[in-house]
Amino acid sequence: MSEKIIKVAIVEDDxxxxxxxxxxxDGSPGFECRQTYSNxxxxxxxxxxxxxxxxxxxxxxxxxxxxxxxxxxxxxxAKTDFLMLTIKEDDESVFQSLCAGATGxxxxxxxxxxxxxxIKDVVNGGSPMSAAIARKVTMSFHKxxxxxxxxxxxxxxxxxxxxxxxxxxxxxxxxxxxTVRAHIKNIYKKLHVKSRAEAVAKAxxxxxx
Amino acid sequence: MSEKIIKVAIVEDDxxxxxxxxxxxDGSPGFECRQTYSNxxxxxxxxxxxxxxxxxxxxxxxxxxxxxxxxxxxxxxAKTDFLMLTIKEDDESVFQSLCAGATGxxxxxxxxxxxxxxIKDVVNGGSPMSAAIARKVTMSFHKxxxxxxxxxxxxxxxxxxxxxxxxxxxxxxxxxxxTVRAHIKNIYKKLHVKSRAEAVAKAxxxxxx
DNA sequence: AATACAATAACGCATACGGGGTATTTTTAT
DNA sequence: ATAAAAATACCCCGTATGCGTTATTGTATT
Numbered sequence: 482m483s484e485k486i487i488k489v490a491i492v493e494d495d496x497x498x499x500x501x502x503x504x505x506x507d508g509s510p511g512f513e514c515r516q517t518y519s520n521x522x523x524x525x526x527x528x529x530x531x532x533x534x535x536x537x538x539x540x541x542x543x544x545x546x547x548x549x550x551x552x553x554x555x556x557x558x559a560k561t562d563f564l565m566l567t568i569k570e571d572d573e574s575v576f577q578s579l580c581a582g583a584t585g586x587x588x589x590x591x592x593x594x595x596x597x598x599x600i601k602d603v604v605n606g607g608s609p610m611s612a613a614i615a616r617k618v619t620m621s622f623h624k625x626x627x628x629x630x631x632x633x634x635x636x637x638x639x640x641x642x643x644x645x646x647x648x649x650x651x652x653x654x655x656x657x658x659x660t661v662r663a664h665i666k667n668i669y670k671k672l673h674v675k676s677r678a679e680a681v682a683k684a685x686x687x688x689x690x
Numbered sequence: 691m692s693e694k695i696i697k698v699a700i701v702e703d704d705x706x707x708x709x710x711x712x713x714x715x716d717g718s719p720g721f722e723c724r725q726t727y728s729n730x731x732x733x734x735x736x737x738x739x740x741x742x743x744x745x746x747x748x749x750x751x752x753x754x755x756x757x758x759x760x761x762x763x764x765x766x767x768a769k770t771d772f773l774m775l776t777i778k779e780d781d782e783s784v785f786q787s788l789c790a791g792a793t794g795x796x797x798x799x800x801x802x803x804x805x806x807x808x809i810k811d812v813v814n815g816g817s818p819m820s821a822a823i824a825r826k827v828t829m830s831f832h833k834x835x836x837x838x839x840x841x842x843x844x845x846x847x848x849x850x851x852x853x854x855x856x857x858x859x860x861x862x863x864x865x866x867x868x869t870v871r872a873h874i875k876n877i878y879k880k881l882h883v884k885s886r887a888e889a890v891a892k893a894x895x896x897x898x899x
Numbered sequence: 900a901a902t903a904c905a906a907t908a909a910c911g912c913a914t915a916c917g918g919g920g921t922a923t924t925t926t927t928a929t
Numbered sequence: 930a931t932a933a934a935a936a937t938a939c940c941c942c943g944t945a946t947g948c949g950t951t952a953t954t955g956t957a958t959t
Binding site: 631632633634656657658659660662663664667676 | 904905906907908909910915
């Protein structure tokens with residue numbers, strides 16, 4: 482099946498790790514690593530000249546971060562998959578990376594055999610993630626069970642997200658417009674916001690609906 | 691490490707599959723399957739009496755769907771992990787499942803050995819997903835590269851999401867309030883919405899920011 | 900029995916907002 | 930070179946919205 486050699490590029494500032502990774506990849510049948518970079522600037526300049534199948538990207542890099550690097554490179558290289566390979570496991574790093582265009586996220590303690598499997602996985606349409614990372618991602622979908630809002634308020638908030646106004650909501654849930662306004666005021670108090678737009682943003686971003 | 695036996699429950703309407711799964715699990719050292727159900731109603735009534743570590747949940751079930759089942763069960767059983775095990779791979783099924791509380795999503799053609807690995811993975815804090823499912827999930831984070839909005843409009847929309855008003859936005863980006871209003875009108879036209887709340891909801895749900 | 904919250908409902912007031920235009924300048928694309 | 934799109938800016942108008950305040954009823958919780 483995988484008769485085509487997978488071309489991998491590496492962006493990693495630690496020269497020991499960089500060389501080790503390139504040796505692992507280049508020494509494995511079916512893989513080749515012709516491009517390695519110690520910083521994002523070089524990668525951004527040279528990777529588009531000969532797009533690899535997969536880029537292994539560190540986050541902590543001298544000037545531009547790996548996340549910024551992906552943001553810039555992914556725009557030009559739609560067909561290239563970017564895999565984060567980093568020691569950082571905080572939510573910010575993980576979700577910023579995915580939003581920037583990463584298709585996988587591996588932590589650096591990954592065994593060489595698994596790294597190669599992950600690279601194969603991503604070219605075959607998967608999204609390899611270390612266990613704890615994958616868990617973070619699925620958790621981000623779970624409905625917030627600690628919502629401060631009552632059922633009725635949640636119902637109203639849902640309708641605000643659809644752009645409904647007082648009157649429309651009132652008619653839909655069979656109460657007066659004044660009642661809807663009262664609910665909305667309570668929603669604002671509980672969410673510490675002062676406008677529909679803010680309430681909607683907070684509701685969506687905190688999985689309150 | 692895993693000296694404790696992993697208790698698994700199965701909710702699956704096809705009796706052949708149900709029996710096969712329970713045999714695989716019960717026949718593997720370190721796993722036991724004492725509870726199997728052919729529908730959600732029975733599962734909802736009985737699973738809370740003796741919470742397992744992991745529930746393998748089908749989606750297409752006679753009355754209540756597996757997604758609804760998780761929604762109800764997960765509220766009571768915070769410590770139990772729910773793994774979807776289904777033939778369905780459409781976006782709706784995947785994301786509704788995750789939102790309802792699933793911690794993993796496996797397609798039914800998974801080899802028995804991998805199923806056991808996935809169950810171990812989820813109890814060890816991971817989130818096992820079949821390759822195509824994981825890809826769907828990471829893709830859902832990627833910024834929409836086909837945004838109809840200009841840079842300036844995107845900037846304004848971001849600020850609308852923070853609850854800023856005309857004046858505040860105008861001051862922040864050093865233009866007149868009238869200009870901000872003009873931008874917002876264009877945003878409404880392009881997104882086919884007629885209020886801030888709607889624009890914010892659409893922007894967030896479509897990864898325009 | 901008492902407290903608290905949720906859901907219901909109303910009124911006044913100032914203004915931010917959405918819809919309708921029009922116009923100039925700059926940037927980008929063809 | 931020229932057209933299209935983006936960014937800037939202003940006007941009017943009516944109303945939906947946010948804020949303050951008050952009140953009744955029912956349902957939990959203690």
